[in-house]
Amino acid sequence: EPEVTQTPSHQVTQMGQEVILRCVPISNHLYFYWYRQILGQKVEFLVSFYNNEISEKSEIFDDQFSVERPDGSNFTLKIRSTKLEDSAMYFCASRETLAGEQFFGPGTRLTVL
Amino acid sequence: SQQGEEDPQALSIQEGENATMNCSYKTSINNLQWYRQNSGRGLVHLILIRSNEREKHSGRLRVTLDTSKKSSSLLITASRAADTASYFCATDARGSTLGRLYFGRGTQLTVWP
Numbered sequence: 743e744p745e746v747t748q749t750p751s752h753q754v755t756q757m758g759q760e761v762i763l764r765c766v767p768i769s770n771h772l773y774f775y776w777y778r779q780i781l782g783q784k785v786e787f788l789v790s791f792y793n794n795e796i797s798e799k800s801e802i803f804d805d806q807f808s809v810e811r812p813d814g815s816n817f818t819l820k821i822r823s824t825k826l827e828d829s830a831m832y833f834c835a836s837r838e839t840l841a842g843e844q845f846f847g848p849g850t851r852l853t854v855l
Numbered sequence: 856s857q858q859g860e861e862d863p864q865a866l867s868i869q870e871g872e873n874a875t876m877n878c879s880y881k882t883s884i885n886n887l888q889w890y891r892q893n894s895g896r897g898l899v900h901l902i903l904i905r906s907n908e909r910e911k912h913s914g915r916l917r918v919t920l921d922t923s924k925k926s927s928s929l930l931i932t933a934s935r936a937a938d939t940a941s942y943f944c945a946t947d948a949r950g951s952t953l954g955r956l957y958f959g960r961g962t963q964l965t966v967w968p
Contacts, residue, residue: 773953773954775955777956784958784960785898785943785956785958787955787956787957790954790955798953798955833897833898840885840953840954841886842903843900844888844900844945844947844954844956846897846900847897848896848897849897851895
């Protein structure tokens with residue numbers, strides 16, 4: 743069964759460093775999302791992406807964040823200068839249609855030291 | 856805000872018993888989705904119920920939706936120890952740009968063998 747994949751599963755970085763989190767959405771899906779979950783808290787929306795552009799972003803998604811779909815399969819989230827409070831589990835999600843299920847990847851646990 | 860809120864926050868039952876979790880939300884929706892999350896892991900999609908549906912079944916899962924009360928319930932019948940996880944409802948708000956989901960804080964279900 744097709745699934746969303748994410749790499750790496752864990753990422754440890756120093757404050758101020760850049761990180762790139764990678765996702766491969768399900769191949770025939772058109773809508774892509776990033777969410778994050780700080781330990782013990784609810785899942786929060788970061789950004790949605792469609793037709794090679796951002797369609798919506800939350801207040802969390804500031805200038806330090808960017809997303810890209812560099813080719814036909816990958817979808818990346820870049821954090822330019824990480825802060826301690828960026829430590830969280832980051833989830834990529836995709837869906838084929840707006841009426842359909844939104845499937846999530848296994849997540850990347852980001853730890854900023 | 857639109858966020859779904861689950862109730863109870865924690866539920867502890869014996870194997871074989873049924874588990875019922877509730878979700879309430881605030882604004883009109885296109886659909887509502889339920890997810891399971893094992894500790895520190897990814898979000899597994901369980902079931903999607905559309906705003907014009909009242910009940911849906913999938914295996915041991917039964918989901919109901921009452922749009923007049925802005926609430927949904929997830930019933931797991933004949934629970935197993937492997938059902939131990941956090942369960943989240945996520946709403947797909949009507950009018951939302953490209954289907955971002957709003958998550959509640961989840962119900963932590965513990966099933967004792």
